[in-house]
Amino acid sequence: MKLRLVKRLLLIGIFISEVWTQERPGNAPFCALNAGSMSLECLGNLLRVTLNAEYFEDKYLSFAVVDQSGIAWDLDEAMAAQCGYTVTYSNWSSIEFRASAASCHSHLEKNVFTVTIQIKVSHTPDMENATSHLKSASCHYGPRSSRELVCESNYMEVSVRKEVPQPIKDFIQDAPEDWSVVFPEAKAEEASIWQVVFHQPEEKKALLVSDAWSAGYGLKTTDTRVVLRIPHTAAQVQLVEDQGITFSVVRSSTFYKHGWMILMVDTTVACPVDGDDYTNKTITWTVPKYIPPLSAGATSFKDVLVEAGVDLHKLSAKEMASRKYVLSDDLNVIMMKIPIGAEGGYYKTSVSNGQLGAKYTINLFLEHQWEDNKWGLTRHTIIKEIETPFEQIELAITSNSNLSTRLMNVTVGTFLPDVELVNLTIEGVTVAVPEAVQHGYIIYRTRYSNGSRAYIIQVSLDAPSIKKEYMRDDMRAYTLNVTLAFITHPSRETFTVPVTAASAVRDAVLPSVRGFCDGRNLHLIITHGNVDQNWLPFISDWPLTPEAAQKYNYSLRDNGTHLAISVPFLSPHVNYEVFHTSGIKASLYLSLKDGINLANRRDFSVSCRFSPSELIQCLPSGTVIITAIKVVGVEDLDTSLLVLRDRECKPSVVTEKTATFKFSVNTCGTIRKFNSTALTYENEVLYFRPGNDTPAYRLKFVCSYAVNQAANVRYESKKNLLPHVKPGFGSLTLSLKLFKEKSYSEPYQESEYPVVKYLREALYFEVELLQPKDARLDLNLDDCWATNSQSQDNLPQWPILINGCENNKDSYRTVIHEVNYSHRVEFPQHLKRFEVRMFTFVQGSTLLQEQLYFHCSVVICNTEQQPLDFLCPRRCNAGKHRPARSAEPHLHGQVSSGAVIFRKENN
Structure with a gap:
């Protein structure tokens, strides 16, 4: 019979970790057990060997029985039941081996029976490198009753005295060979069992000794006794009810040979299956006194003795009273009452539907002796393990964090000693207890004086699996979530315990x-x-x-x-x-x-002042981009309904808080104005509520262009209906270019200056208003002149155009060329072209071969002005003085060309 303590065994098991000290060094086959690891008891017709389970923790055990020849017979469950041996895990701390006085390999001499057992211990299930421990025990067996019945946990046993008749005087016995002829099956020994007949309700079944052994029955005969042993699982077992109690019953007759005779003895046995009840926290065990299968054929009965106890120990009336046991014996039944939880029993862990609970277990013992006119004295010994129904228990989980060391300590338990922690599930990953340290978990097991235990989980607050959550102020909540998996021994039931523990720590650092x-x-x-x-x-x-x-x-x-x-x-x-x-x-x-x-x-914000020019862009091309914004206090403004003066002009981009308009200064009702240095455009962003023509929102903006300089954009606000707008920026651009041909198709590039020209060679100039592209503007030439330096005011100067007219002092008159629309010229009114002949300045009679620079002053006119004033459009007024400026201001500007170098012709 092999078992592993706690892990697995054939019958039972537990798991602890110590070693046995060997009695002899080297590879000695047998070792002695340390003191305290084993105890022996003689209990009537039973020998009990008790092993300390803690001593054999984390080891595999096997049992064998050694016969008189020194042969060791390994025990398994079937052989144990057949031969009269029982191995049980009686409570949290002990393993019991019990042997019947009539067991297969016990040696019975007079009133003493001897049993020799061999225990092997190994760290592996294949029992390699096992140490062996041999122990013999002899027990005195008291006066024998005519019939002895034993009800063990795994078998039923009946032992009856042989009835041997007196020999007949002068009777001639048969020779041994005559037995072989008549009854060959009964020829073996002088006193041996020949046949067992089982009495079933519908038939009788006879088995020879060899067949009975093959079927799992145990048979033994001595000079004075016949023994039959039946496992509880045998095929011939019947369930019979008497007085509400169910019994396992086997009715049988055993035939045995004695000398020249074949004799028969009744070997019927009966053992109670139930009879236990649980009410008012009390166990009640009821056993009928006279069981019909055991009383058949008898007519008179007399009680001799009723004794009871626990764990095969008989208890006196005083001992029972101290434990609050009650033993009652009336005419028909014997009854025991034991408070659940009383001394003598123990609790063991149980699991039902994943829920943790406990059952109270007690190993009761009852012996009833009676006399009748058929058998004389009968001794009926019943060993009954009673287990109460499942009762769920609440498990305590206590958290006690040490904030100074930033450790979270959680105690789970208490548990009964038959519970072992096997693994943890951390963030979905299951790890064995020894591996938990790799995840930051340290597991301690603590034991209490009553044998119970608890598990302590210690984990750092900074472990990755600890959930950290901000609570308030400077407080953080640390939460441990782990699932513990346990196993019970020897039943190997499993259950899990989810553990959640939280601690509040003042260590929060806010962003x-x-x-x-x-x-x-x-x-x-x-x-x-x-x-x-x-x-x-x-x-x-x-x-x-x-x-x-x-x-x-x-x-x-x-x-x-x-x-x-x-x-x-x-x-x-x-x-x-x-x-x-x-x-x-x-x-x-x-x-x-x-x-x-x-x-x-947490709430954060940043506030800054931005220049209003961020809202308006006055592009040189004459395009205006303005973004109207909705400010706090005008929440009812729908930005999608904003328009310009021309209500058909709607925003191109709309958000909840902004509306962006992009339009040309020629469109959307934009008004244009002039002054002496700048060209100004005005428009408004308006908001009309439905059904109302009075603007609820008005944003007036002004975009100004100045020659060669940036001009501010002004804003106006009326009746506080709108937020104010800061100006944007814009510029007006002029150019004076020299072209290579009269076609005005290819200008000189910057890299080609200074340009070299010969005397009297034609120079083709073009003055252009580059920005803004406004069709309502007209560029007119005022004066044009040449200097020998880049400065427009440098002397000497030579006039080319005066008040828009040719210089009549020139030998070669300036020619004005007409400008027409082309693929290059979008607005002809923005360009003026003229042609002059190359000349140079003369000092006395000497030609000065120096660079020439050409300059022009221009007037930007408003073509929509009615009536047109004297300057716009510009007319040639030779011989007249420059008139006073009109009431309507105009925009004036000046431009210059790059250098032109004079070169004499080669003669």
């Missing part, structure tokens, strides 16, 4: 922020704390994910220690709170929310 702005963006740089790993950034309840940031052209970067966010000034999630001439107060509000429940954790 901090630094905000700033540059010319066009608002920036927030958030320094991570130790609580915001799973917090998400939100702008106005809008999650700022990398994908969303890319959609709005926001910059979002996180390097693990800092989260950097950059948002353009004109963005849909920027708030405009204050608006005046000194700037716009733009604010970006950002919240960090819990990534699980979206609870608001």
Whole structure:
């Protein structure tokens, strides 16, 4: 019979870890057990050997019985039941080996029986390198009864005295060979069992000795006794009910040979199967006194003795009273009452539907002796293990964190000694107890004086599997979630215990922020704390994910220690709170929310003043881009309904807070004005509520262009219906270019200057208004002249055009060329072309071979002006003085060409 303590065994097992000391060195086959590891008891017709389970922890055990010839017979469950041996795990700390006085290989001499057992111990299930321990024990067996019945946990046994008749005087016995002829099966020994007949209700079945052994029955005969042993699982066992109690019954007759005679003896046996009840926290065990199968044929009965006890120990009336046991003996039944939990029994762990519970177990012992007119004295010994129903228990889980060492300690238990922790599941990963340290878990097992145990889990607060969650202020909650898996011994039932423990620690470091702005963006740089790993950034309840940031052209970067966010000034999630001439107060509000429940954790903001020019762009091409914004206090404004003076001009881009218009200065009802240095355009952004022609919102803006310089854009506000707008910038651009041919198709490039020309060679000049491209503007030439330096005011000077007319002092008159529309010329009124002959300055009679620079002054005229004044359009007025300027101002400008070098012709 082989078993492993706690892990697995043939019958039972437990698991602890010590070694036995060998009695002899080297490879000695037999070793002696240490003191305290084994005890022996003689209990009537039974020998009990008790092994200390803790001593054999984490080892495999096997049992064998050694016969008189020295042969060791290995025990398995079937052989143990057949031969009268029992191995049980009686409680948390002991393993019992019991042998019947009539067991197969016991030696019975007079009133003493001797049993020799061999115990092998190994660390492996194949029993390699096992140490062997041999032990013999002899027990005195008292006066024998005519019939002895034993009800063990794995077998039933009946032992009866042989009835030998007196020999007949002068009877001639048969010779041995005569037995072989008549009854060959009964020829073996002088006194031996020949045949067993089982009495079934419908038939009788006879088995010879060899067949009975093959069927699992145990038979033995001595000079004075016949023994039959039946396993509880034998085929001939019948269930019979008497007085509400069910019995396992085998009715049989055993035939044996004595001398020249074949005799028969009744070997019927009966053992109670049930009879136990559990009410009011009390176990009640009832056994009928006279069981019909055992009383058949008898007519008179007399009780001799009723004794009871626990673990095969008989208890006196005083001992029973101290344990609150009650033993009652009436006319028909014997009854024992034991309080659940009383001394003598023990609790063992049980699992039902995954729930942890316990059952109370007690190994009762009852011996009833009676006399009748058939058998004389009968001794009926019943060993009955009673187990109460499952009762669920609540398991205590206690958390006691040591914050100074940042350790979380959780105590789980208490458990009964038959429970062992086998693994832990940490974040979905199952690890064995020895491997848990690799995950930061240290497991301790503590034992208490009553034998129970608890498990202590110690884990660092900084372990990856500990969930950390911000609570409030500077508090963080640390939560341990782990599932413990246990196994019970020897039943090997499994159950799990989910463990959740939390501790609050004042160690939270909240994220901090630094905000700033540059010319066009608002920036927030958030320094991570130790609580915001799973917090998400939100702008106005809008999650700022990398994908969303890319959609709005926001910059979002996180390097693990800092989260950097950059948002353009004109963005849909920027708030405009204050608006005046000194700037716009733009604010970006950002919240960090819990990534699980979206609870608001921290709020940050950055506010900066931006130049109003960020709202208006006056492009040189004459295109104006203006962004109207909705400020705090005008929440009812629908930006999609904003229009310009021409209500057909609607915004090209609309957000909840902004509306962007892009249009040419020629369109959308834009008004143009002139002064002496600048060209000005005006328009308005308007908002009309439905059904009302009075603007509820008006934003007037002005875009000014000045020659060769930037001009401010002004704003106006009426009745505080709208926020103020800061100016943008624009410029007006003129050019004077020298062309290679009269076709005016190819100008000289900058890299080609200075240009070399010969005396009296034609020079083709073009003056152009480059920006803005406004069809209502007309460029007119006023004066044109040449100098020998880049300065327009340098002397000497030579006039080419005077008041828009040719210089009549020139030998070669300046020629004005007409400008027509072409693929290069979109607005002919923006260009003037003229032709002059190459000349040079003369000093006395000497030609000065120096560079010439050509300059022109221009007038930008308004073609829509009625009536046209004297200067616009410019007319040639030779001989007249320059008139006074008209009431309507005009824009004047000057342009210059690159250098032209005079070269004499080669003669």
